Amino acid sequence: MQKLKQIAMLAIASICSLPTMGQDLLARQAPIDRKMKAVDSVALQRLIFTENYDSPADDLYEDWSNRYAHQETALPDSFRISLKGFCMPTDSRVLTSNFGARWGRQHKGLDIKVYTGDTIRAAFSGKVRIVRYERRGYGKYVVIRHYNGLETIYGHMSEQLVEEDQEVRAGEPIGLGGNTGRSTGSHLHFETRLCGVALNPALMFDFRNQDVVDDYYMFRKDTYQQEGLLANRLRGVGNDLGGNEEMEMASAAPVVRYARASRFHKVRKGESLYSIARKRGTTVDAIMKLNHLKKSSRLKPGQILKYN
Numbered sequence: 405m406q407k408l409k410q411i412a413m414l415a416i417a418s419i420c421s422l423p424t425m426g427q428d429l430l431a432r433q434a435p436i437d438r439k440m441k442a443v444d445s446v447a448l449q450r451l452i453f454t455e456n457y458d459s460p461a462d463d464l465y466e467d468w469s470n471r472y473a474h475q476e477t478a479l480p481d482s483f484r485i486s487l488k489g490f491c492m493p494t495d496s497r498v499l500t501s502n503f504g505a506r507w508g509r510q511h512k513g514l515d516i517k518v519y520t521g522d523t524i525r526a527a528f529s530g531k532v533r534i535v536r537y538e539r540r541g542y543g544k545y546v547v548i549r550h551y552n553g554l555e556t557i558y559g560h561m562s563e564q565l566v567e568e569d570q571e572v573r574a575g576e577p578i579g580l581g582g583n584t585g586r587s588t589g590s591h592l593h594f595e596t597r598l599c600g601v602a603l604n605p606a607l608m609f610d611f612r613n614q615d616v617v618d619d620y621y622m623f624r625k626d627t628y629q630q631e632g633l634l635a636n637r638l639r640g641v642g643n644d645l646g647g648n649e650e651m652e653m654a655s656a657a658p659v660v661r662y663a664r665a666s667r668f669h670k671v672r673k674g675e676s677l678y679s680i681a682r683k684r685g686t687t688v689d690a691i692m693k694l695n696h697l698k699k700s701s702r703l704k705p706g707q708i709l710k711y712n
Contacts, residue, residue, distance in 0.1 A: 461550065461553045464483070465599070469533075470533060470569070473545070474557070474602075476601050479598065479599050479601055480625065481624070481625050482624050484623070485552050485554060485620060485623055486619070487619055489528060491525050491526065491527060493524055493527050493558065494522065494525070494581070495522075499514060499612075500515045500516070501515035501641065502606075502640040502641050503602075503632060503635075504633070504636060512602040513595035513596075514593075514604075514605045514640075515593055515594075518581035518591055520581055520582050521562060523577050523581075523667060525574075525575050525578060526548055526556075526573065527550070527609075528574050529550065529551060529574045530550035530551055530571075531569065531570070531572070532547070532548050532567065532578070533548065533569075535566060535567055537584070540585065541559075542559035542586075543560040543587060544561045544562065545559040545585070545593075546561070548572060556595065556596055557593070558594060559592070560581075560582055560584050561584065562580045562581060562582025563579055564670075565577050565578055577668050603632065604632035606632070606636055607621055607628070607631055608621045610639050612639065667712045670706065671706065671707040671708075673705045675703060677697070677699075677701075680709065684712075690712075694710045695709050
C-alpha cells in the first residue's frame, strides 16, 4: 500500500512538472523567435531599400509597354541619375553629329562612327523594352529601360542580339553596328531619355575619353536644355565649339585611333558553324577557337558567337 502511494505521488509530481518544462522551453525559445523576427525585418527593410535604390525607374514610369519607342510623360522637377556601373555603348571616340537642331529638325541623340558589324553594348543594366525595325527612322533599333531611371535607344544597327523583355547587364552585347533605316552611312544613333523626353547624351557620356562625366547626373527640369547646349560645346563635334576655354577643354581630350571591336553573330535555327563561317567571311576553326567550341558542339538558336 505504501508503495502504491509513493508511485501515485511520483506520477502526480511528474504531471505537474510538465507545464513548467513547457514554459521553460517556450521561455528559452522566445528570445530566439524575437531575434529571428528582428533579422527578418532588417532583411526585408534592406531588400526594399536596395530595390528602391537600384531601380528608381519604378517611381518614374507607370507602365511597361512594347508598343512605342518613346512616349513623353511628366518630368520630375529634379531627379538624380546614377551613372555608376556604366559601359560605353561603343569603343568609338568619333562623334559625327551632335544632339539638337540639324537640317531644320531636332536630332534627339548623338551619332557615333561605327562600322557595320561592330559590337554595340548596353550602357547600363536594365530590361529590353523594344526590339524593332523602322524603315524610315531608327532602322533596326533597341530600347532599354535602366534601373537608374534612364531609357537608352540604339539605332541603325545591322543586327539585334537581344529580345524584348530580356534582362541585360551593362556591357552585354545587344546589337551590331550598321546603316539601316534613315541613315547616310554606318553609325550608331544613341539616345538617352527620361520619362520619354530626350536628354543630350553628352550631359552624361564623354565619348572622346570613353567615360561618364561623373558618378551622378542631377537632372533639373528648368536647366537641362541649357546644360545640353554647353555639353555640346565641351564634348560634342569639334566644329561646334565656342569660347577659348571650351576649345582648350575639348582639345585636351586625347586623340586615339578608333579600335575595331569584336563582332558577334546570333545563331538562327538551322545554322551550322560552316554556314556561319561562310556568311561572316571567316573559318570554322577561327569561330571554334574564339568561342571555345568543339566540332561536336551543338549550336542553339539565339546563341551568341564571336566571329572575329
